[in-house]
Amino acid sequence: MHSMNFMTTMELNFRLHTRITWIVCLFACMSCAEQHPKLKHLQQISPDSVIAHYDLSGDSLKEFPDLSGYTIHSLDLSHNRLDTIIPERLPTGLEKLDLSHNRMEGELEVKKNSMRTLKELDLSYNRLEGISIKELNLYRLILAHNNLYERVDVESEIGGNIWYLDVSHNENLHLNKETFPIKNLGIDTFLVEGTRIKEEEIPFIVPPPALCSQNKFIINEK
Numbered sequence: 001m002h003s004m005n006f007m008t009t010m011e012l013n014f015r016l017h018t019r020i021t022w023i024v025c026l027f028a029c030m031s032c033a034e035q036h037p038k039l040k041h042l043q044q045i046s047p048d049s050v051i052a053h054y055d056l057s058g059d060s061l062k063e064f065p066d067l068s069g070y071t072i073h074s075l076d077l078s079h080n081r082l083d084t085i086i087p088e089r090l091p092t093g094l095e096k097l098d099l100s101h102n103r104m105e106g107e108l109e110v111k112k113n114s115m116r117t118l119k120e121l122d123l124s125y126n127r128l129e130g131i132s133i134k135e136l137n138l139y140r141l142i143l144a145h146n147n148l149y150e151r152v153d154v155e156s157e158i159g160g161n162i163w164y165l166d167v168s169h170n171e172n173l174h175l176n177k178e179t180f181p182i183k184n185l186g187i188d189t190f191l192v193e194g195t196r197i198k199e200e201e202i203p204f205i206v207p208p209p210a211l212c213s214q215n216k217f218i219i220n221e222k
Helices: 002-034 037-043 199-205
Strands: 050-055 071-076 096-098 105-110 120-122 127-133 140-142 152-154 164-166 189-191 216-218
Touching: none
Parallel strands: 050 071, 071 096, 096 120, 105 127, 120 140, 127 152, 140 164, 164 189, 189 216
Antiparallel strands: none
């Protein structure tokens, strides 16, 4: 009698354990299916489509998604967990890329011809300490709210393509001709609020306003 009760108890425990395991696996599968819903939706779109703008913001992305098979002109990857840029995975024809509010830190280098069609790049609200931009087609670069203090090295073709540069709210960045070797830029808007900058050093960084009357300097030093 005791043996039968023991076997019955074991059988019930086994069934209960099996059922709990099945429920846990079911919820795990549902959870996996719910991850990255925006990316999953994009993967259902034909790669032959030309997409003007696609929003992958806040999609809990930890790895840079491979979008090389798509044609997307404007891509929002903000508010994710990305810690780098992989140019080979970027979509074709990309002109605007938003990587703000991610987890990039240390130094970042954008090599020449790695993102040939890119015109606007937003890297604000990361933890970058230094950056080197060799891509010549960029005209709008946003680096606000980082930890920049080393080099902000931006190159451009003669005549200058970058006309909008925002390095505001990098409290440890002291702009001068040694740490900020901008070359051949025709900047129209230069945002430096919240950085350590002296007005007398501006002529060493970009052409002085007397020589470029269209230049607009927005300075609000603490």
